[in-house]
Every structure is written in structure tokens, then in C-alpha cells.
Amino acid sequence: MKQTLRNVLNTYQPPAPEPSAKAALLAARRTLPGLSPAGFLWTQLGFIHPRMWAAQGMLLAALGMLVYRMPGAESVYLLLGSLLPLLLVINITDLVRVYNGGMLELELATRYNLPQVCAARLLLFGLVDFALLGVAAALGAAALRAQLLTLLLYCLTPFTLMCAGCLAALRLLRPDQLLLAAVLLTVATGAILTVARRPLYLPQHRPFWMAALAVALVLLVWQSLALQRKGVSSCKL
Amino acid sequence: MQTVTLDHLTKRYGGRTAVNEISLTLGEGVYGLLGANGAGKTTLMRMLCGILEPDGGRILYGSSDIARLGEDYRAMLGYLPQDFGYYPDFTALEFLRYMACLKGLTRTEADHRIPALLGQVGLAGVGKKKIRAYSGGMKQRLGIAQAMLNDPSLLVLDEPTAGLDPKERVRFRNLIADYAKGRTVLLSTHIVSDVEYIADEILLMKQGRLLQRGTVEQLTAAAAGQVWTLCTDEATAVGLERVYTVANLHHTAGGVEARLITSDPPAGAKAAEPTLEDVYLAHFADEEGQ
Numbered sequence: 187m188k189q190t191l192r193n194v195l196n197t198y199q200p201p202a203p204e205p206s207a208k209a210a211l212l213a214a215r216r217t218l219p220g221l222s223p224a225g226f227l228w229t230q231l232g233f234i235h236p237r238m239w240a241a242q243g244m245l246l247a248a249l250g251m252l253v254y255r256m257p258g259a260e261s262v263y264l265l266l267g268s269l270l271p272l273l274l275v276i277n278i279t280d281l282v283r284v285y286n287g288g289m290l291e292l293e294l295a296t297r298y299n300l301p302q303v304c305a306a307r308l309l310l311f312g313l314v315d316f317a318l319l320g321v322a323a324a325l326g327a328a329a330l331r332a333q334l335l336t337l338l339l340y341c342l343t344p345f346t347l348m349c350a351g352c353l354a355a356l357r358l359l360r361p362d363q364l365l366l367a368a369v370l371l372t373v374a375t376g377a378i379l380t381v382a383r384r385p386l387y388l389p390q391h392r393p394f395w396m397a398a399l400a401v402a403l404v405l406l407v408w409q410s411l412a413l414q415r416k417g418v419s420s421c422k423l
Numbered sequence: 424m425q426t427v428t429l430d431h432l433t434k435r436y437g438g439r440t441a442v443n444e445i446s447l448t449l450g451e452g453v454y455g456l457l458g459a460n461g462a463g464k465t466t467l468m469r470m471l472c473g474i475l476e477p478d479g480g481r482i483l484y485g486s487s488d489i490a491r492l493g494e495d496y497r498a499m500l501g502y503l504p505q506d507f508g509y510y511p512d513f514t515a516l517e518f519l520r521y522m523a524c525l526k527g528l529t530r531t532e533a534d535h536r537i538p539a540l541l542g543q544v545g546l547a548g549v550g551k552k553k554i555r556a557y558s559g560g561m562k563q564r565l566g567i568a569q570a571m572l573n574d575p576s577l578l579v580l581d582e583p584t585a586g587l588d589p590k591e592r593v594r595f596r597n598l599i600a601d602y603a604k605g606r607t608v609l610l611s612t613h614i615v616s617d618v619e620y621i622a623d624e625i626l627l628m629k630q631g632r633l634l635q636r637g638t639v640e641q642l643t644a645a646a647a648g649q650v651w652t653l654c655t656d657e658a659t660a661v662g663l664e665r666v667y668t669v670a671n672l673h674h675t676a677g678g679v680e681a682r683l684i685t686s687d688p689p690a691g692a693k694a695a696e697p698t699l700e701d702v703y704l705a706h707f708a709d710e711e712g713q
Contacts, residue, residue, distance in 0.1 A: 229524045292504060293525060
């Protein structure tokens, strides 16, 4: 039995592929390009305007210098908490440039289309912004000889709230309104922190900050999911 | 190769139906989509490219709905919109690299294809120039290059020859005729000569509906007996324009030779061989200028 099977297998000639199916496969292979999603993300990095990175670098450098000149801990917290959201405003300037370019029709008909371009850029911006925020918090902690976690708490909370607000704006507003909305959010954040700085930065109020950070993170996740579901308002014809 | 099937495709804007129950199958070759402004050509093409969602019907690539295929379908697609924008600070090379990235081409593939395509559309020497410095014809050629960048099996071109001079038009026609082997090319225009020589099939679209389809020979044969020439004087020629669709008025030493499109010719008119332009005029003379 085994011998018979071996003989059959040894002499078996598989049928040649059907010519039209083979041609269709080759044609499909030819038109299926090879850039992976990770490769796409990496390549997108090259299309973000260098001016944006330069502006963010300058903001960080300015903050790095200012934290050492501030009179007290409260002023450092306030400075970082109210000015770090400017990183997002700088991001928005690049996103607005993408929308206003008027390439919408082209960008909607490509393999990686505009919503994916937008998602890729938001992811890149998010990663870089959080890294920059970490550096700023570390600088603040070094200047004050304070705990890094405390600085992170005071920086991350308003920043995360701003992120959630900007994502909502991306979903709801047109490109020409986006930048103004981001600036207004930054000003409002700064104003609230300035007005309420006395009680806000008291050590006994840190549980409030932790709760606010938790709420901000929930809002951020909620807005991210809503954006993923409904798409950026400007990414539609 | 896979066919593209439009199955009762419909799109409405408010109370107006831009595309009305269009059903057709596109196989290999060049399809010329002819129609007056507002006939629904652009809407049809946008739906074909997945930019607009149909209100009714569906589009199949092979046997799969393009909405389900998503990016796999878009990877096989090349599209040139009627008016395409660009980022003002881009050079042609940067623009094509950006498009290559969106089309999922690796840097190596892009570096291989971009110079070749720029050469094919006659922009090899100006690739490093900012696009904002380009003339209308150069931008259009750049648009054609980006559409072909991913070697698409379905190429959709909306008014691709707008802004091209006669020499560039001929170059474009040759490029498309050569490219269409083994692929599907759908190009819309209201310039009849753009498709007359290269289209394997003409699709006539009017008020959102597919009016007629066939080869140039089939369409012109169907118009036999409706095209006439009449030699007359200038005063009569002016009068003819009020009554008939006049395809052409040729002033000669002896008077005026009028080319009329009608099934009820005036006395003395001689039957003429219809051209695709005559067919177009027969259907759209009442619509132009809308």
C-alpha cells in the first residue's frame, strides 16, 4: 500500500496552472506595491515639514532656559503646564498645510489615503510630543530638584486635555478653523492655570491632579476612537 | 485581467440625480467617456475611485465589491482628477515621491519609476522645479505621471488633455494607447478627437444616464443618414443655423458649405459620412454651454 502510494507520488505530475489565472496573478503582483504600514509611517516622517520640527525644538530650548530663571516651583509648573500645549498648536500648523493643499481628491484615491495619512501623522506627532514633554518635565525636575513624577503630572494633565480637545476639533471643524481653535484652547488652558495657580499647585491637591489626568486620558481615548470611527472632517469630499 | 462592473450605479445630490442607474462592464482597453458638462462623468469617476459612495448600486472589481476591497482596490487604481491640487512648496520630484508613498511604493521602486515617468511625459529636465512655477500643461502632464506611478491596472483620467497643446495631446494619446495593453483605461472628455483615435469603446453619457456605447465605427454607423452637406450662400447659411444643428460652416469661393445634422435634410443636401463629432453633436448640441 505504502509502496503504491510512493509510486503514485513519485510519478505524479501536477497540472500546470491555468494560463489566464497565472497571468491574473502576475498582473496583481505587479500592481501590489511593497510598502508596509510601518514603512508608510516611516516614510511619512520625511514629508513633515522641517520647519515644524525646528519650531518645536525652539520651544523646548526656550522652556529649558526659562525653567532655570523662574522664581519658584509654582512658576515652573505654570510655565510648563501652560506653554507645552503649544507643541500641539505647532502640529496643527502642519496638519492644516496638508488639508489646505487641495490634494484631497488624489489623496482619497490612493492605497494609503488621506485618513491614513492623517492617522500616521497624528501618531508620529503624538510620539514626538510625549518625548518632548518628557524632556521638558525632566528639565523642570532638574531645575527644581523636584520629583520627575510631580512635574510629569503637572505637564501631562493640561497637555492631555488639550490633545483631547484638538482631536475633537479635527473631527468637527474645518481646516481654516482648526488653528484658531487650538490657539484658543491653549490660551484658555494657560488662563485657567494662571488664575487658579495658588490652590492648584498645593501638594495636598495632587490627588485632584491625578483624577484630572485620569479623566483627560479617558477623554483622549474617547476622542481617538471617535476620530477613528467618524474620520477627520476635512478628509471627506 | 479582472473586469470592473458598474451595477445600477446611482448618485444623487439633493433632488438632482447626477448618475442614474448606470450598468456596464469595463474590460481591457481604452474607454472614452463622452458627455457635455454636467452629464455626470466626474461623479461616475469619483465613485469608480471610491471617493464618493453611491446612493444606489455597486461597483465590482472581478466579483468583489470595491467598498470591501478598500486599499487593495485603491492599490490597483490610478486616478487623475479634473483639478488636482498640490502643495505649493513641492517640486515635481517631491510631489511624485509623496504620491509614491501614498500609493505604497517603496523608495527603491519610486526612484526607479519616477525618472522614467517624468521622461515619458516630457518633464525630465524640470523635475526639481517648484510646481507653482509650472504652466497648466506641465501640471497636467505631472498629473498624468502620478496617475501611472503605481502601474495601475485601472487608470481613470478625468479630462486629462485639458490645457495640453496639440503636440502634447498627440504624445498623451500615444502614451495611453501604449499603456492600455492588458489594462483598463477610462478617460472622460468633451473633446471628441481625444478619444476618437485611441478608444476601443465610446460611452456617451447624458444627464446621468448612459445613452449609447460602442466602437467609433458602430456609433458612426448608427448615425448614417443623419449627416448632410449643403452648398449655399451666406444668408441661407445663417438661416440654417436657426433650424438645424450645424456641425461646420466652411466658407469657400463659391459660398458656404454647411454640414448639417438632421434626419430631415433641406432640399439639395448631400449625404455625408458621419464622424464621432457628428454623433456627439447629434446628442449634445442642445446641452452645450449649460
